[in-house]
Amino acid sequence: MKRCLMAFGLIALIAFFGSCSKDDGAAVVPPRDYTVQYASEKDSIEKYLKNHYIVSVDADFNPVFATITDAGTQTSIWDQTVYPLKNKVVTSTNAANNVLYTVYYLTFNQGVGNAPTRGDNVLISYNGMTFDGVSFENTPFPTASFSLGETIEGWQNIIPKFNAGTYVDVPNNPNPATYQDYGAGVMWLPSGLAYYNSPNSSLISAYESLMFTFKLYKAEFVDSDGDGLLNKDEVGWDGDLTSIDTDGDGIYNYLDTDDDGDGYLTATEITIPGTGTGTNNPAQYYSFADIPTCSSGTKRHLDATCHN
Template structure:
């Protein structure tokens, strides 16, 4: 992956490193106060969206230009051709405390299953600064990268889209391509990017703009418990960081920062999802056949106690024989 997608910092439980890292011995400016810095950048991001317009071609390539009065163009902020969405998120870094508002534009939603922040993806993208400088460009998006090794802005926004379909028609003169992929634009404050460290042509405290196309996704099992990450979240587009069903927490959604302070991992990083002393993998055996359930959908409910619709691996009263 490119230098511009290095991780800002990952929690110890999933230290999955990007293939490129900061240069050893590089000078790092002492960090500014996160809350003060973000307040200034939020104004900058919103002002940019209100004073610039975007042009989108048939292949969802995006260009940005300054809005001129009387030109007939509509600002990014006010345009209605594509949904403008905001997502409120916290950083996983303990010292990074602001509640961030991440703005993004949906150019096309995509048709596959949305990945999680711990899955592999193929993404074509362009990264630029707010002065228009392009600092990174990957027009093909053929190299898989793990989202957990990217900046936090990517980990939050890419999973809000679905991948496309790979098309290779035998005998066709056209090269293979991806179709119906998710495509969008994200505006990332530096606190969810490189903050005071910078990266390559990105300086310290630089908010970033990415236009991107989510071509493909590979769905992984981060904790090797037999259940894919995409099945260890509450619903599609929800963040698996926030889903934890350990028995002493109840079947509830937790703020991941609280969960980690208390020593609890979310389900997708927890090999014993109901904290009953038996690994999730051991609980995925159908007692009627003594074989593994053939799919996540096939995992039984209500075979040990009257627990509603909870699946057996989330039921602390249900243990393997």
């Protein structure tokens, strides 16, 4: 999955691997203006939502959509209230792509476990489809977790709105372990938050809006920069990793080993005194809530004038 949903920072530097190799997809075409392109796609996405309805959602949260043929009995995705249509306004991390995107999505089940940030590891089953129902990538039985930060940007913005499930393995039961109460939904993505002019499959076109159904089985909090703080403690309230770059060096805190740029590693500044020295005395770190604050009221690893 991480191969086929690689996040595209710079279009010209995209690398394709395995089943998503360059030979499998359509030829790269020159990029269009992001604003003009999104205006067209937003209209198409909203027309889809207003002209299609939810036929069914089964017990495993697999939806079926169809074109409305009887407006008197079939309520559009846009207007139905069983699974109220939601949206999130997002921006890209690509400086050239400065559009405010409205991403529409439905929540079939919220989930009960952890909600990941875009830098955490996730175990997800999913089906990527075109608006005419062609499945270009389907992983119904995932076997390995991957970093959400390595997926397309639409995923990084919407998956953190859901919670993982609960792992269930009944002793002495011959049936395989399962997940229950997991987050499940569907998102409709404009190409500017997906593959834009470089589709990953010959089944989709350049500049094509896409939809993904998904189930979030597991979310694992990680510490990407090894500074002693989990990514979830170095991001904004909505799991938006782009929101915090304390020292303004262009490296977001969850990837920055010196968050305030004072020359002292974050790991050093949050080490509990008396640990990390001598034999059999590994470093122990303050939890985020317990990190000492400076006179400014700011935690010391985020204040360049105050350090350990």
